[in-house]
Amino acid sequence: MRAAFEDLIEKISRSNPEAQIRGAMVEKMAPKGLELIVGMKQDPTFGPMILFGSGGVMVELLKDVATRIAPLSERDIDAMIESTLAGKLLAGYRGSRRADIGALKEVIRKLSVLAQDHPEIAEIEINPLIVYPEGEGALAIDSRAIMH
8 A cells, every 4th residue: 555655646746746745545445335326406496306326337327316306205215216226226136135225215314304404505416325235324435515
């Protein structure tokens, strides 16, 4: 890891001699799981729109997403999940382990509340949100937010 860090610093210094590098952050690699996307975008007419679907690199390829207007009820969240291919994978498609749908629903629920409570947030995207087998939770790997 030290050699890789030193190589990276050398490459950065060569390509951008003015760069001021103050260190690096090293994190544990996340275990593999089902990659999903969860997001929110403020619509000028309807207000916060919540998005859920297949994430990671598959979001552009499959276009497997569902949207609903916040605030979301439990029924709305269930309908979003069930309307996608990702929902079938979460349920344990063709003998695979059932995913932690409860953890996913909690993320969607909290995003809906956040969007309602903070209209100054224009957009939020969590992609990928990795959902693990039932009882093992979910982990946001990458996220971004845009403020008005």
